[in-house]
Amino acid sequence: MTEQHTLSVLVEDKPGVLARVASTLARRGFNIHSLAVGPTAEAGMSKMTVVVNAPELEQVKKQLHKLINVVKITELDQHFAIEREIMLVRVNAPPGKRGEILEVASIFKATAVDVAANSITFQVTGQPAKINDFLDLIRPYGMMDLVKSGRIALAREPKARKLKATG
Amino acid sequence: MSETTGAHALIKSLEHEGVEVAFGVPGGAILPVYDPLLDSPIRHVLARHEQGAGHMAQGYAWATGKVGVTIATSGPGATNLVTPLADALMDSVPLVAVTGQVPTYAVGNDAFQEAYTTGITLPATKHNYFVTDVEEISSVVHEAFHIASSGRPGPVLIDIPKDVLNARTVWSEPGELHLPGYKPTTKPHPRRIAEAAEMIAAAERPVLYVGGGIIKAEATEQLTALAEATGAPVVTTLMGRGAMSDHHPNVLGMSGMHGVYTATSAMQKADLLVAIGVRFDDRVTGDPEAFAPFAKVIHADIDPAEIGKVREPEVPIVGDARQVLVGLLEAWGERETPNLDKWWTTLRNWQEDYPLRYDQQDDGPIKPQYVIEQIYEATGGDATVVAGVGQHQMWASQFWKFDDPRRWINSGGLGTMGFAVPAAVGAKVGTPDELVYAIDGDGCFQMTFQEMITAAEENVPVKVAVINNRAYGMVRQWQRLFYNERFSASDLGSGIDYVKLAEGMGCVGLRAEKPEEVADVVSRSLEINDRPVITEFVVDRDEMVFPMVPAGGSNDIIINGPEDL
Numbered sequence: 036m037t038e039q040h041t042l043s044v045l046v047e048d049k050p051g052v053l054a055r056v057a058s059t060l061a062r063r064g065f066n067i068h069s070l071a072v073g074p075t076a077e078a079g080m081s082k083m084t085v086v087v088n089a090p091e092l093e094q095v096k097k098q099l100h101k102l103i104n105v106v107k108i109t110e111l112d113q114h115f116a117i118e119r120e121i122m123l124v125r126v127n128a129p130p131g132k133r134g135e136i137l138e139v140a141s142i143f144k145a146t147a148v149d150v151a152a153n154s155i156t157f158q159v160t161g162q163p164a165k166i167n168d169f170l171d172l173i174r175p176y177g178m179m180d181l182v183k184s185g186r187i188a189l190a191r192e193p194k195a196r197k198l199k200a201t202g
Numbered sequence: 203m204s205e206t207t208g209a210h211a212l213i214k215s216l217e218h219e220g221v222e223v224a225f226g227v228p229g230g231a232i233l234p235v236y237d238p239l240l241d242s243p244i245r246h247v248l249a250r251h252e253q254g255a256g257h258m259a260q261g262y263a264w265a266t267g268k269v270g271v272t273i274a275t276s277g278p279g280a281t282n283l284v285t286p287l288a289d290a291l292m293d294s295v296p297l298v299a300v301t302g303q304v305p306t307y308a309v310g311n312d313a314f315q316e317a318y319t320t321g322i323t324l325p326a327t328k329h330n331y332f333v334t335d336v337e338e339i340s341s342v343v344h345e346a347f348h349i350a351s352s353g354r355p356g357p358v359l360i361d362i363p364k365d366v367l368n369a370r371t372v373w374s375e376p377g378e379l380h381l382p383g384y385k386p387t388t389k390p391h392p393r394r395i396a397e398a399a400e401m402i403a404a405a406e407r408p409v410l411y412v413g414g415g416i417i418k419a420e421a422t423e424q425l426t427a428l429a430e431a432t433g434a435p436v437v438t439t440l441m442g443r444g445a446m447s448d449h450h451p452n453v454l455g456m457s458g459m460h461g462v463y464t465a466t467s468a469m470q471k472a473d474l475l476v477a478i479g480v481r482f483d484d485r486v487t488g489d490p491e492a493f494a495p496f497a498k499v500i501h502a503d504i505d506p507a508e509i510g511k512v513r514e515p516e517v518p519i520v521g522d523a524r525q526v527l528v529g530l531l532e533a534w535g536e537r538e539t540p541n542l543d544k545w546w547t548t549l550r551n552w553q554e555d556y557p558l559r560y561d562q563q564d565d566g567p568i569k570p571q572y573v574i575e576q577i578y579e580a581t582g583g584d585a586t587v588v589a590g591v592g593q594h595q596m597w598a599s600q601f602w603k604f605d606d607p608r609r610w611i612n613s614g615g616l617g618t619m620g621f622a623v624p625a626a627v628g629a630k631v632g633t634p635d636e637l638v639y640a641i642d643g644d645g646c647f648q649m650t651f652q653e654m655i656t657a658a659e660e661n662v663p664v665k666v667a668v669i670n671n672r673a674y675g676m677v678r679q680w681q682r683l684f685y686n687e688r689f690s691a692s693d694l695g696s697g698i699d700y701v702k703l704a705e706g707m708g709c710v711g712l713r714a715e716k717p718e719e720v721a722d723v724v725s726r727s728l729e730i731n732d733r734p735v736i737t738e739f740v741v742d743r744d745e746m747v748f749p750m751v752p753a754g755g756s757n758d759i760i761i762n763g764p765e766d767l
């Protein structure tokens with residue numbers, strides 16, 4: 036797997052801005068792993084989190100910057116960013132297997148959000164790696180459905196700066 | 203100001219931006235705009251097709267340096283504009299297009315003449331707007347002109363539903379621009395500039411590789427000064443023809459697929475390329491892996507996305523071409539001009555050994571290159587040349603000597619056949635005192651010649667030379683070279699009577715069929731200035747454009763003429 040990079044893209048909250056970003060990425064043939072969008076703290080702005088494959092990183096940034104409504108692009112260093120995904124997964128869970136499955140789930144802090152005669156639906160949030168680990172363990176039981184949000188991410192507050200401020 | 207309509211406010215806004223001419227075609231959704239246009243000082247040129255209107259606006263923008271304006275109705279009016287918008291995006295031409303849209307309540311319902319204009323034109327514009335509130339018109343128009351004309355110029359489209367055009371409003375001057383995501387970098391980084399100057403001083407075989415960016419930035423003077431200070435040869439792209447005078451001894455001409463041997467080879471042997479306002483287009487580089495293999499690269503452009511897109515430069519510089527050149531000149535300072543005698547000896551030898559050439563026999567068919575040279579001689583080069591796309595375009599670029607910028611207008615990036623006639627009309631509207639001579643192919647001409655009717659009706663006395671080889675010559679050339687002379691769909695048959703056609707459209711038609719008739723037809727065309735003129739030159743249909751580097755091939759392997767095949 037090629038290395039992935041996470042871009043945090045601040046955009047003006049104008050109609051069609053998602054279409055512009057998506058169209059630019061498609062037009063240039065970039066390989067996008069995920070794209071999530073939602074409102075942000077600043078009024079009139081939205082933030083997109085775009086996960087791209089490494090070789091295309093520079094051109095993705097430059098091409099997105101050409102869009103008039105794109106205000107700022109920050110590349111998040113995976114070691115200094117908080118990255119989260121949310122997943123809903125429906126697992127095949129006949130009564131005999133339920134206990135086992137719930138045990139695995141509890142290790143990952145996965146919450147059962149819907150329980151039916153032969154299935155349980157879990158909600159898991161966390162780092163992308165944690166979600167993938169949970170999936171690996173749950174897969175043998177049989178997955179009936181799965182949906183994942185795109186990755187969202189925020190840079191951590193730099194600790195060094197905080198120290199300096201007091202000193 | 204008193205209360206008025208959105209449409210009137212739009213016209214006020216266009217006037218406020220200094221618009222003098224708009225090129226367009228009316229229709230249902232845009233009708234509200236055409237009514238107040240009657241009372242406006244803005245001249246409206248009624249094109250016969252929206253594609254024509256768009257190319258006219260491009261020709262106008264090229265010739266004047268101002269923003270070209272085009273107006274169309276919803277649906278088919280807007281879709282007909284897509285080609286000129288895409289063309290303007292590729293060649294960085296500042297345009298503002300205004301389109302009518304079906305009324306807001308009907309949008310999304312597949313109403314009559316509804317097209318999703320902002321969606322369709324999204325990848326064909328620098329930016330576009332869908333105006334939903336009549337109060338936005340003033341600020342949107344102001345932003346559109348700013349975006350179209352600043353940074354890397356390009357087309358901007360404004361789509362306005364009919365009910366918004368009819369809504370009541372009070373026009374007010376636009377406020378301050380609020381574009382937090384749009385701040386083009388024009389001032390180059392001084393450290394990069396200093397590095398670049400050092401590299402130029404150290405180079406033994408430098409080449410200044412310059413393009414349309416020089417013309418957009420109006421940097422001819424600074425480019426000439428840098429070439430003289432550094433002694434470096436200058437190679438221009440197709441879009442950069444006229445960026446520096448072809449009569450200047452440092453200028454080698456155009457490089458690339460049909461470039462002159464010396465210009466193409468200079469880049470292949472260079473140890474330094476100083477690339478300014480260019481984008482390493484595939485028609486220039488040939489196989490990028492084999493392109494300029496010994497050269498370090500300094501790449502300056504106003505669009506950061508161009509830098510490193512094709513070739514990773516040693517020194518990247520983001521900035522306006524003129525400011526970059528001013529910076530380089532300052533950084534160069536009082537340095538002596540380096541001794542590049544060895545390099546120049548090589549270049550001069552190539553020039554001698556591999557000149558552009560063709561063979562005009564007195565009793566043979568007219569050679570297309572001869573026509574272009576005859577027009578050049580007769581006008582003394584004092585003309586704005588507008589070309590279509592094909593062989594004739596390459597010959598025009600090769601055989602015309604450009605002394606000034608903005609006097610070569612063509613569709614370089616998109617390669618749009620049919621560009622020449624409407625673009626020439628637009629150029630002539632913008633620069634009525636200049637001689638505008640289009641050099642068109644018969645195939646191209648047949649795509650948009652209806653705009654000669656516009657020229658006649660609007661009193662725009664352009665001249666169009668139809669280089670008539672009764673074929674899609676460039677297609678034929680490729681079929682001859684790469685498809686075993688199987689001429690599929692490239693023969694235009696016996697063609698049309700251009701003299702009659704010209705007369706039928708209110709123009710003058712002239713024809714030359716033999717070499718000895720060429721000079722006379724050209725000089726007669728120059729005497730007629732009260733009507734558009736179409737001069738038909740029946741030329742040798744088998745003539746091919748040389749030099750040639752086959753598409754995707756290495757620029758080291760140049761076919762200089764038929765004997766190399």
Ligand SMILES: Cc1ncc(C[n+]2csc(CCOP(=O)(O)OP(=O)(O)O)c2C)c(N)n1
Binds near residue numbers: 620647
């Ligand atoms: C709109 C469009 N359609 C098709 C082409 C492909 N094409 C490139 S050159 C050419 C032939 C041009 O013929 P003509 O105008 O007669 O010029 P010539 O090459 O004969 O000088 C064609 C069909 C194009 N460039 N543009």
